Amino acid sequence: MAKLSADERKKLDKSAFAFPKEEKEPLENASHVRNAIARxxxxxxxxxxxxxxxxxxxxxxxxxxxxxxTEKSWRDIGKD
Known part of the structure; x- marks a missing residue:
């Protein structure tokens, strides 16, 4: 996954995060999206x-x- 430096992360608009209020799980590229799902x-x-x-x-x-x-809902994450 492409790492974001602290400065790069601070420059992101809150809308660039899955959880904008908490500024958690950036969604800047495919790698970040896969990581956001995994975490x-x-x-x-x-x-x-x-x-x-x-x-x-x-x-x-x-x-x-x-x-x-493949998951329809976040509640399905990790279910097989």
Missing amino acids: FKQVKGVSDSERDAAWKRIKSAAKKFNVEV
Whole structure:
């Protein structure tokens, strides 16, 4: 995954994050989108409604960067 430096991360608009209020899980490229999905359930201190909104942002970014998302909902992450 492409790492963001602290300065690069600070320059991102809040809308560039899956969780904008917390500035967690940037969605700047395909690698970041895949990482946001993988780490989604590790994000602490957010409500289910915030997770729902973050999932919508992730799915939108996934479409933009041609990342396949097989889960219909964030609740399906990790289920086989």
